[in-house]
Amino acid sequence: MTRGYRTLLLEQSDFAKSTSSKATKLLHGGVRYLAQGDVALVREASVERGLLLKNAQHLSRNLSFVIPAYSWWEGIFYTIGLKLYDWMAGRLSLGSSKHISRKKTLNLLPGLKEDHLTAGILYHDGQFDDARLAVNLMQTIYDKGGVALNI
Ligand SMILES: Cc1cc2nc3c(=O)[nH]c(=O)nc-3n(C[C@H](O)[C@H](O)[C@H](O)COP(=O)(O)OP(=O)(O)OC[C@H]3O[C@@H](n4cnc5c(N)ncnc54)[C@H](O)[C@@H]3O)c2cc1C
Numbered sequence: 526m527t528r529g530y531r532t533l534l535l536e537q538s539d540f541a542k543s544t545s546s547k548a549t550k551l552l553h554g555g556v557r558y559l560a561q562g563d564v565a566l567v568r569e570a571s572v573e574r575g576l577l578l579k580n581a582q583h584l585s586r587n588l589s590f591v592i593p594a595y596s597w598w599e600g601i602f603y604t605i606g607l608k609l610y611d612w613m614a615g616r617l618s619l620g621s622s623k624h625i626s627r628k629k630t631l632n633l634l635p636g637l638k639e640d641h642l643t644a645g646i647l648y649h650d651g652q653f654d655d656a657r658l659a660v661n662l663m664q665t666i667y668d669k670g671g672v673a674l675n676i
Pocket residue numbers: 535536537538539540541542543544545546547548549550551552553
């Protein structure tokens with residue numbers, strides 16, 4: 526609609542039902558896709574994540590995550606991987622990931638299994654209100670003269 530197309534949406538159920546209603550509300554670049562080597566997907570998702578955080582500030586936010594490392598090798602592996610993840614978002618990065626001490630990891634994640642814990646890696650992704658985004662998308666369709674119908 527906002528790109529000049531005439532739009533008709535026909536939904537057989539409720540809007541944003543099906544898979545969309547099952548999402549965990551993460552606005553992510555896809556760390557796990559990076560682990561799988563799908564670089565193009567991570568780049569695309571990281572850019573879209575940044576654009577949504579800019580365009581829909583009322584329903585999205587920057588969120589920090591911590592990955593615990595249980596060996597020096599895991600610490601190095603996740604630190605390098607998440608630096609790469611930051612870098613792939615380019616100017617739309619949500620903040621630098623960092624290696625944090627064992628003590629700080631336990632402060633941030635009380636209840637974590639302590640045996641063999643060596644450190645943590647803190648990184649940034651996003652979280653969004655998926656239901657509210659769906660409502661806003663419907664509003665945009667109608668504001669721009671399109672039609673969205675469901676049962
Ligand atoms: C457990 C889980 C967690 C997830 N967590 C996240 C997350 O945190 N962050 C994230 O970004 N992504 C997440 N995803 C992925 C995300 O939910 C999907 O990529 C997204 O919802 C896909 O949206 P969609 O509109 O393509 O498909 P859908 O939401 O499945 O929408 C397709 C719609 O088409 C309708 N339809 C089907 N056939 C017809 C027909 N013949 N006529 C009319 N209507 C029809 C269906 O009723 C449905 O509403 C998660 C997925 C799952 C399963």
